[in-house]
Amino acid sequence: MKFRGGYNVLLKGRPDSAIKVMPEPKVLYLPLHSKRFTFSDICVKDGQAVNGGDVLAKDPDNYAIPLLAPRTGTVRLKAVKNYIVLEDVARLEEHADIAKEKILHTERETGVAGIKRYKLLSLGAWQFFHDAFTAALPDPLGTPQAIIVSTVSSEPFVARGDVQLHRRLLNFTRGLEQLQSLLEYQPIYLAMPNITSEFANLIRNQIRGYAWVKMLEIPLTYPYGHFAILARRLGLKRSGGPVWAVGTEGVLAADRALTHTKSCTVKIISIGGTGVNLPTHLKVMPGYPIQAIKDKYVFEPAARVISGGILTGDVLTEEALGIDTECRGITVLPEMEEREFLGFIRPGWDRDCYAKCFLSSMRKPFAERLTTGLRGEPRPCISCNFCEEICPAGIMPYLIHKYLYADLIEEAEQARVDLCVECGLCSYVCPSKIDLRKQLIDAKGLIEKEKEEIRQEQLRREEARKQSEEKTE
Ligand code: SF4
Ligand code: SF4
Structure with a gap:
């Protein structure tokens, strides 16, 4: 497989490979919104006592994916806006929220494969699945043309795949087997780094003999583990049907749900960045108080806290109280509030610097101590071409930026803005500090909205035409 673009971003503050278990919380703050999900269908009452694994809410627009209670506790619905708060949290015997009659009914309706998919959805494992092309949640009852499993998460500073796999190799290979049982003849592509690593050898030895798993060796360069990039490099076409994509965490969740019928409410996230005293990995659960993590790990008084890595993460405001179900890590960067004198x-x-314009280019590669400082002024595009060179999607971000600046949406569409995988490398390397990633994401959203409006208008016209034909008859 030939990759283009990509970049090894070397930065200080990467999480080490240890996994620390955070103390059990007394209160959990479960966000009702995350990047992909909105849990608007509330299934519990204020003051209700719930067990770990009980369904608190569902997302009606995403196949009713559930928000599960990670622990036993008492529900508070009105304590904090946009959160379900769980008070008097305790860790009791885990309770899987699948009623026996429901299982039998589903099995009668959909067969063994159907019950497996139902378990994945209702036990919280399905939330780790993506459509490789759109990153949306795939239809759990659909049939994919292939599954891509990526053990690579090379974005600084999100949770690493090898750390998530730590001492759980058997669970991982069993999870792969469980995924295979959902398919008929479709392949599973397992993307993993450098074949010379000890980690890679361990996995290869475990899956030797599973002919249906095709291994892909990809370099540890960001963002080669990205599902859309892998799907394109594998020659998979959107027209061939959905491609399910899942990371290490998702395979382990599939094993937990299908082998043990247990709910997936534990997460391994990273805490990293140069504002953190001990960058590492943490075992937490959704809803874990962010302040408790900050109190323990953040030493910088003025720090920007980001959910996710520095290239694609979102800044967490003071209102963000608990870890959401999709969080992959927390990154903390010292806030540069003053401009550097004669910087x-x-x-x-x-x-x-990608441009190799500093004296540092004479040093060996080194990890830089990054802050939020931009080192310079935003200015117009200087046509340096770095963004095109680095773009793994093979598009020309600067050209699209120029089209968007001139309000030429159609031209931006023709320049294949839709291929952007939102990796953020173009924004990172741009010497003019142009936030190309955000511009391209906004443009994709705008184009999609316009297309949807056209679709709706066509449907309305079609409906009106049918009605008028009926009247004439
Ligand atoms: S964010 Fe999009 S345009 Fe920018 S480098 Fe990544 S894929 Fe290319
Ligand atoms: S990296 Fe920035 S300045 Fe250079 S061509 Fe792209 S948009 Fe223009």
Whole structure:
């Protein structure tokens, strides 16, 4: 497989490979919104006592994917807006929320494969699945043309796949087997780094003999583990049907749900960045108080806290109280509130840059201590072409930026803005500090909205035509 673009972003503050278990919380704050999900269908009452694994709410627009109670506790619905708060939290015997009659009914309706899919959905494992092309939640009852499993998460500083796999290799291979049982003849592609690593050898030895798993060895370069990039490099076409995509966490969740019928309410997230005293991995559950993590790990008084990595994460505001179900890590960067005096004449021995314009390019590769400082002023595009060079999707971000600046949406569409996988590398390397990623995401949203409006208008016209034909008859 030939990859293009990509970049190894070397930064200080990467999480180490240890997994620390956070103390049991007294209160959990479960967000009703995350990147993909909105749990608007509330299934519990204020003051209700719930067990771990009980369904608190569902997302009606995403196949009724559930928000599960990670622990036993008492529900508070009105304590904090946009959260279900769980008070008096205790860790009791786990309770899987699948009623026996419901299982029998589903099995009669859909067969063994149907019950497996139902378990994945209702036990919280399905939330880890993506459509490789759109990143949306795939239809759990659909049939994919292939499954892509990526053990690579190379974005700084999100939870690493090898850490999530730590001592759970058997669970992982069993999870792969469970995934295979959902398919007929479709392949599973397992993307993993560098074949010379000890980790890669361990996995290869475990899955030897599983002919249906095709291994892909991909370099640890960001964002080669991205599902859309992998699907394209594998030559999978959207027209061939959905491609399910899942990371290490998802395979382990599939094993937990299908082998043990247990709910998936534990997460391994990273805590990293140069504002953190001990970058590492944490075992937590959705709803875990963010403040408790900050109190323990963040030493910078003025820090920007990001949910996810630095290239694709979202800034967490003070209102964000608990970890959401999709969180992959927390990144903390010292906030640069003052401009650097005569920063532009500093030789930059300690700063790395894609343009190799600092003296640091004479050093061996090194991990830079990144802050939120932009090192310079936003300015118009200088046509350096770095964004095109680095873009793994093979598009020309600067050209699309120019089209968007001139309000030429159709031209942006023709320049294949839809291929953007939102990796953020173009924004990272741009010397003019243009937030290309955000511009491209906004443009994709706008184009999609316009297309949807046209679709709706066509449906309305069709409906009106049918009605008028009926009247004439
Ligand atoms: S245009 Fe999209 S895919 Fe290309 S580098 Fe920018 S964010 Fe990544
Ligand atoms: S990296 Fe920035 S300045 Fe360079 S061509 Fe792209 S948009 Fe223009």
